[in-house]
Amino acid sequence: MHTVAVLAFDDISPFHLSVPTLVFGRVGAGGAAPYAVRVCAERPGTLRTPAGFDITVEHGLEAFETADTVVIPSWLSGEGVSAELCAALRAAHTRGARIVGLCLGAWAVAASGLVDGREITTHWAAAPDLALAYPAVLVRADTLWSDLGDVVTSAGVAAALDCCLHLVRSDLGSRAATELARALVTAPHRSGSQAQYIPVAVPDDADDDAIERAMVWARTHLGDPVDLDSWSRIALMSRRTFTRRFRERTGSSPQQWLLHQRTDRARLLLESTDETVDHIAAATGFTTAVSLRHHFHRILGTSPAAHRAQFRTPDRRCLRSAKLPP
Template sequence: MIQRQQDPPYRVAVLVTDQTSSFEIGMVTAVFGPYLSDLIPAHYELRLCAERPSSVPMAGGAVLTTRYGLRQLRLAHTVIVPSSADPEVPPSGALIAELRAAHRAGARIVSTCMGAFTLAAAGLLDGRPATTHWRWADLLRTRHPRVEVDPNPLYVDDEDVLTGAGSAATLDLCLHLVRKDFGTELANAVARRLVIQPHRDGGQAQYIKAPVSVPSENHGISRSMAWALEHLSEPVTVAALAREALMSERSYLRHFAKVTGTSPIRWLISQRVRASLPLLETSHASVEEIATAVGFESPVTYRHHFSRTMRTSPSAYRRAFRTVQAAREAADGADQDHM
């Protein structure tokens, strides 16, 4: 059996079919293609694959020429399946067979938007949580009742199979893949180059709600939030935030909720949890040390809020998202301790 690649460059095979979304293909190629080669040299090798390598008509009128066939899927580290033209039309038997073969060979299988229908037709989503564009969620649930369809997340990460919501959520999912493969620092650099947020705020890593935005005219609220982010390791009270905003506490609470849709304390907890993620991914600090560094009163409080926000524990998150380099350094340190 072919084994999944263990070392970069990771081969990313992207399926291209008639009337595939050129928007989704563009986002995938922007992240994994040569455009970012100066940021992530030798990290990914992109291959566009079709059932019959040729000129493929894309949605919107463009034509894409592909060099590779479906056999490339089983040789890939990651297989990405974008939207097809019509979710009512089942994929070919040849495509289903190659997707199953790729999964058996150890490839990470990813769908964006309506690509979830293709994965479901191949049986790769049976018994798994999955998402798709909210417009098609009911149809996916009806046609594939064994799939645990959730229309709310921007993406769902179920280890070796990941599904993304519609349209621009493709970028969120692509950044998530970079973050898993190479850590927060590189994913953030990619996000900066693409002029997008590196990680949209929200409830959990696999369940991301819309980010909190503050209109530019709310200078007091913006100033208080910036101040809080600079003092996360310290006790931050509503009274202190109100002082930074030059408002009374009552007025501050009202204005904060109006412009952000949440409370100052809930926002602060979310920011502290978010600030702890790169520490879990890249540092050797203990959970207790990280809790203190981001301003939680105790490790117990930190674990409680982390679990509520991320739907997993800090230790489990660290195991899932820690970069290869950090893990190697930790192993080297352990070896030195035993010498």
């Protein structure tokens, strides 16, 4: 059984704490449970929360010593990270545990020194301060989550849910993650970046959103050539105005957004079908398998073949026997 240790602390948000405990605790509900979740704290006992109730935690940092995955679900802005916690994180990592920092939990991960010279993600609003506090760490504010293999970090609360589902998908396969997401009534995979959630201009009339109309049209024509002039005409705008308005709305250029949509569609087809890479490339607008491989690796950090092998025949943690409720 894969053991997950989740750290709690005084004034932790119960919502942040519930994300990893719900996701990993829900897998196998009604059947064989592949994960054993254990909540721990630096100082076990009664912990305050800002939600009007306290929580009681029985386990201390010794839970890290046997955990396969260690999760820091959040952190308090401006709070330091104790030498004891940093040492426990480093020891768990050295032993081979996967370290996960969700949302502001990336602060504790950065403080441990495990990601010096490496790239992590945190909530977009906290990214500048985190980068300033730990200049040896490369902080990304434009991704929902980042998986380095041994260290995984995510953006805010909703992205933390995405990240935990990603870990389930890595451990148990795409079908397990999809079924769990269905039980939780959430998307099994959400593409895009934090730029979608950074405050941007909102159209006055939501029922007549030209950019949204153009986005919907593009999603239904991913397999077709989509040139910027034709696309801007769907929105009844000039090419220049369309490009500016699109960036204001999404935080990226139309071409970048379209490329990510095509990559995400290819990812889904690789996970859910047996179609060849050539066929998937044609169906998603990449035209050739060479182009698909190039962009897939650039955006997702792996090849289409490796991604399909990972999610169709998962054996990373030997958790093949997981069962999910219908």
